[in-house]
Amino acid sequence: MADVARLAGVSVPTVSRVFSGATSVTPETRERVERIAAQLRFRPSATARALASGRSAVIAVLAGNTTRYGYAEAIRGVEEAARTAGFSVLIAVMESPDDDLVEQTVSMVANHSVAGVVVLKFDAAGVRALSRVPSHLPLVALAGEKEREISQAVLDESEAAERLTRHLLELGHETVHHVRVPSSVREDGRTAGWRRALEKAGAPIPDPLDASWRPRSGVRIGLTLASDPSVSAVFCGNDEIAMGVMRGLFEAGLRVPQDVSVAGFDDHPLAELWVPALTTARQDFAELGRRGVRLLLSRIGVRAPVEFSSETPDLILRASTAPPDEARRRPRQS
Amino acid sequence: MADVARLAGVSVPTVSRVFSGATSVTPETRERVERIAAQLRFRPSATARALASGRSAVIAVLAGNTTRYGYAEAIRGVEEAARTAGFSVLIAVMESPDDDLVEQTVSMVANHSVAGVVVLKFDAAGVRALSRVPSHLPLVALAGEKEREISQAVLDESEAAERLTRHLLELGHETVHHVRVPSSVREDGRTAGWRRALEKAGAPIPDPLDASWRPRSGVRIGLTLASDPSVSAVFCGNDEIAMGVMRGLFEAGLRVPQDVSVAGFDDHPLAELWVPALTTARQDFAELGRRGVRLLLSRIGVRAPVEFSSETPDLILRASTAPPDEARRRPRQS
């Protein structure tokens, strides 16, 4: 920058003004500086800028994972929106909800004097990270239970799960079994919505079954469900588990949807390709990420109030759900 | 840091020495400083450190995408290895191979005075980014055609593709059709391996078909393939496309593997759950990312030589491939 200043015949702060977009620069001066800078291939040091100004053009993402469908898409949304707004993205993964680990991860991020933090409140690690982010840092939570004093963008999975369960009941199923994915809270949104639908309909409420994040864990559960003749409809916490469950049902000799209806959640890109195509609820995680960044940016620099943004996933009805068909189930009961 | 120095009764540089792990500090001094620092919850500013020393504990990842299976896993591997080594990860996505865009993304990253750069050479954007990274920055390429002067970690997909194709030929198929995924080069490794296997076997070499990255694009191709009676085995550029192709074949009334064998590539987590379970080659992208970081770290700080690290994916034989069965194919030909 000093070189640019010298060659342009101006002072260093003037060059700084040109690059920070300040208005108080004569068009001629600006042009001259820009020409010299381009000539020298000058690039302002983000580091020096951050140190001097106290704020950097970096947004940090704290996540428990980066590869699972929802996580990856949310991060993509954050990255897209951040990049569009001129911010870079620093990513920090917390492999477990261990307090020390979370603490360490958060402070690692805070040391980088980032402009703001986006926390994926998809799991216990996310929940813990939220409360450890220094209060002076602009912060936004993505998903999870509603926050009081933190800006937050969510997907109303409770509502969507209720609708999906209701859909299955309306098809004629006496009840709907539920396979949960890991959650940080007593009762996650999907499970709550499922339960509510059953309660409202006066249907029996079976105990939920617990899957891990690995799609494979659904297979074992599918086999278990297949051995229970009262199971005619299953709502799974996500599409990948649903695919595992369908695989388990298949291995047990049952057909979907003739013998058992299966619904997933998320609308994974492969859900429509599965045979049978999977009924699900479309969660727009990328848009969730973008919304989150929008909320965050509104609090960076200015003192905007805490905001809450919610969207309800759409139901996607496909071939994996159908009315129970007693006639067709006979072979299985014989 | 000044506060810590004052309370510990030492000078600022001494505190700095304690935190940078320099040996030239008395154990007593070190302990006292550490105690005070912990008391004050002092965290050294990564920004100031980077500015003063010229090197930061940040590794940048340049990628064309973050969510597709291979990309996401590779990034996970990079992040894991980086974190383990005490580095943070800055992620920059190039949405297109457009020169200006790539240039801009690279310089955005370079401005952050990162310690090193990992480029996912999975596509054209990656290829272009590689040549634009300032030469003073430690750099490593992940995957892609072999580099001369850049450290690189790869998966030998050409070899794996050849083996997979040979496997299909050995099952008795007269030839193997190939569905490509987008590539930045004339002939990507998988296609080259496929072609080599056919050439060596003296089998006819059909024109490859081109899919996009979207699994859905495989469906159309599956329908096309189904209409060609000479098609009895298909090797797809990745598992997701293979799933799309299987869906297309299914829609056309063909069975896998009885009517057509289908093989994928990568061993996507859902490949084993698909019905029929998918034959594929396991690409350990996460390990690729870790290997890349290892190569990178060996060049950060020290002047280690350029290295090349290669691993060959294992074949995973499952139910989607089988010998051609003329008897069973009869219904289709009638």
Next chain:
DNA sequence: GTGAAAGCGCTAACAC
């Protein structure tokens, strides 16, 4: 082994 002085490349205040 430790301290004093200088400076990394930029921005922020304040004059003019």
Next chain:
DNA sequence: GTGTTAGCGCTTTCAC
């Protein structure tokens, strides 16, 4: 509108 003067919070010589 532009220049001058001070730092931002560290690391780096270089004395001692």
